Amino acid sequence: MNIKNSNIIVLVSSILLVVGFIISIVNTMVLVSPTEHIEGSWKEISWEYEKTESGNTNKKISDAIKTEICKELIIHEAEVWNFLAGGNLELTSNTNNETLSWTMKGRGNILELSHKTNKIEHYNIQILNNDKMVLYFSTDIQAKGIVKMTFEKIKEDSYAQKI
Amino acid sequence: MLRKFSNSRTLKDNIQLGALxxxxxxxxxxxxxxxxFAFTSNVTGHYAILAEExxxxxxxxxxVVFAWIFMFFIGNFISNIIIINFNHKNAYAAHSAPLIIEIICLLAVGYYGHFxxxxxxxxxxxxxxxxxxAMGIQNGLTASISNFSVKTTHLTGLTTDVGILTAMFTKKKYRQNKQLRSKFNVLLAIAAAYLAGGIVAGVIYYEAKFLVFFAVSAVIGFIILYEYYKLKVTKYIRIKRTIKLRKGILETT
Structure with a gap:
């Protein structure tokens, strides 16, 4: 490769890098961030094991085990999670209402929940879009493994009608 | 550590710079x-995450991940621009300036985070x-002034080199090679120091939260001041030796 070609390659790569950086910065300002995506109400759809150490093929988590797992967590047993813009999270169920604080870490892939008692928990955000949210967290209740929680976004209209 | 450039560096220089x-x-x-919840001293994982996202x-x-990778790149770029352009004028200043920029960045993070x-x-x-x-600046500086033999944030390459050298040391002729043994010592010092730094920071963080960045800045500040002190001492010894030599010449004549 001659010097002229090398110079062109260096110049083009440098321009591409700088343009890529500018596009990235613009994207972070224009695109919907995970923080904005998560705001609103989410309904719990399912709880299942993503991975277990026991090698059990039945990944569905029964209500009894879910209750056991929830005893160890600050989220308890909620059916609807309402993420408010100010950083509060309202957990609503038939029997209980609770308010926690939420924030995101990393590149928006970690959900941090904190309780008034200063207890903090982290959930891995696997999927987050307009309709669906999937959270992972580790547990060692009953079977050591990773629990997958799936949520469905409650659209503004239907939620307003419901309440 | 910071006064010497490329091939004029000794094993001690590289171990000191690498470890600190x-x-x-x-x-x-x-x-x-x-x-x-994000790595900041290495970008290998970020490349994988970028592809995944x-x-x-x-x-x-x-x-976001692309911008992070770019920040690491630009850190390396800036530290080497400083070294290339100012090394011939004042090597110590050219090598200290990137570290001062690094300290400013870390102090800014610590101050903002704390308050x-x-x-x-x-x-x-x-x-x-x-x-x-900040880590890009540091990595670019150490790699550049040590002739690419010290990369303090690149532990993938370091572990690879340790693996290769360990395999080579199964043969006597390589074990007797002083250069290879020196390289092995530098690599081990870097790995041990990196691990120790991580453990110390973990312990400090649980007590002092964001103030840990002030401790990191103090470590980097120590590198700059230690070199300044060494520079002064070396200059003092050189002056004393010259005076002694001149006195000797005068006495003989």
């Missing part, structure tokens, strides 16, 4: 992992970017 800067890199990386179509996250951080995602993204920039 790896110690600070370990501190930064572990702290950022605890606070922000693009494949998932998560353009916001992909943009103003509200734990929003955009703050996290900017602070991780700043730390990646």
């Amino acid at each position: 800067s790896a110690f600070s890199a370990g501190m930064v990386n572990v702290t950022s992992l605890i606070i922000f 693009i494949s998932k179509g998560n353009w916001y996250q992909a943009s 103003y951080y509200r734990e929003t995602l955009s703050e996290t993204e900017i602070m991780v970017g700043t730390m990646l920039f």
